[in-house]
Amino acid sequence: LSKYIRELTERRLPPTRSIIKNFAELVAGEAVSERWISRFLTRHHQKLTSRWNVCMDRNRHKADSVAKYTLYFNLLQEKITEYALEPSQIYNMDEKGFQLGHIGRSKRVFDR
Template structure:
């Protein structure tokens, strides 16, 4: 199959194959329409998930920029932390500060 026309990621393809196998086990031969509808539902679910994730991040960063403007915080005074980074105001032996140069 031409990859430019491929709509499903490998996990979705696997779910589709499992669905087809379950239909066959139940002696319900899958039609093209059944397969198409199942695949379409997987694609729609993925699009909804990504749209919801995007909206959550968009709201977070809108609020972040609003607060930076409100308190006059410059971008050069912000820091990117991950789960191994440090937490302001919390002391402990296991906390570490990382400086990663790009």
């Protein structure tokens, strides 16, 4: 489970407690409690840490404009065609690491 969290963190997709719970249940083949997740994170506090992750700051949110999105998606379509990309090869992260459609804060678990 620690390795899974580290791999997600390296891909800039730090998991939520809910994601960790789902994966733990998949591995265990049975339900795990929220308390189990808390104890797991406490046991591995030297490797893992929980922090608030800000998805998109106000200035980025204010900078949204239809013209910029139109240019972006036109360029994106050109690159998809140029490199013959399949939908499974495309994901919704940029260099800032925010997720489209998520404006608020969320608590994430990171590898140290």
